[in-house]
Amino acid sequence: MHLCYFDENKHSPDNPYFFIGGLLIPDSKALEFEKTLAQIAFNFFGSSSLTVHNEFHGKELFHGKGIAKGRKMEDRVQVFRDVANFVTCNQIPVRLVCINVDRHRSKYAYPMPAYRLGLMLILERYCEYLDKVDDLGLVFGDYEADEVTSAVVDFSEYKSQGKTPMYSGRPLGRLLDTVYFTHSHHSRFLQVADLLVYMAGRYENMQSAPDKWHEKEVAAAWEKIKASGNVYIQRWP
Template identity: 30%
Template sequence: MYIAYFDEVKAMPQHGRNHYLVGGLAVPMERIGTLERAVTELSNEVFGTTDLTVDTEFHASYCYFGKGNFKGRPPAERIEIIARLARLIGEADGVKRVYAAIQRQKLYNEEQAAEFAFAHFVERMELAIPRAEPCILIGDLDDEQATNMVKDFSRFRQRGTPWAYGIELQSVVDSVHFCRSHHSRLLQLADIYMFIVSGRYGGRTGWMKEALGKALEGIDLYAHRYKEWPK
């Protein structure tokens, strides 16, 4: 059985990113404890505690930009933290990396970007999971999108993904569940992964981006399944 932890990254046209992304990590049940312990150990090293709170959350954008609980930490230290978390993702046996990126400005109705991104993500997650292995989705709670995702997923379960060549969902089961990211180390890893993925779609420039890119060299973060649409 797999648990898929996912997050969304909204488009920010004002900063040069026109894609709306949904993606994350599908983790085999037997690997969850190992990954949790690894992130918790890093939390104890960085924050001096293993408690799960807002103050001990590995929030990628806060870490990268030196905000929130990372305010005042040197850039090199913050980059190293992201790289260490990325290494955990890249070296985790059996973990599937999946995302969908929707280019808003090419849609007839840009407001549908979130709906399309989630649908393509669910479809690609279904394709990434080995047949006969069930998978449950857990997302970072966003009150704006949670209700829509639950409704959409229910429809996908009944009728398949909403395309002419859509697929039936057999592995991805139940409903969509949500949790605050500071309560889940695995959601924090999904946040780190999607922050790195979103960097490929614009929005960040300069020496900090170059430094992070260098720190990530040699780490396998290639997506097992992904979708970019429209082309």
């Protein structure tokens, strides 16, 4: 069994790219991986408890806001480095979908909403990996109140119809039961998904090379993850 976690970013007029995705964890390694992430959390927060006060958020860590307000830049950057080491040393597969929302909307007369399309595509990517390793999976997402119901209904329909509705749609039979949603402060794995999506959203479509020290360091953490050979990003359209 694999546990599949995903989060997403928010596109804006200044950033038309919508990212969704995360990581897949073999259940046999879940306890070991949880201990590693708990140690990373303890090193930064002084506590490993799963509360909103001890939650990793990529945006807040990078900008020194929220839970990271007042923390030294070196300490904040170290979290990105530690997560990059966690992903690469354990050869954790990362799957992401990048949707250029402006191009998507201009290409289709009736474009599917970015979240709905992105979720469908990332479920396909998870199933591709599960086919490769001949295993089953459970899917967990960050709780978004306005998306949960439609996501669960869509997933149920894809399974009952035998495949996703794209022209090259694929079956999702390796994903069991439903899509489970929980608040990210209740799951370190969802928090890792948050950091992965944040780094991808920040650096995959960057127009110029990073110049500030912390920008270079976090970009290097992302490049290290990509260099592991376990990252696949689907771009749409």
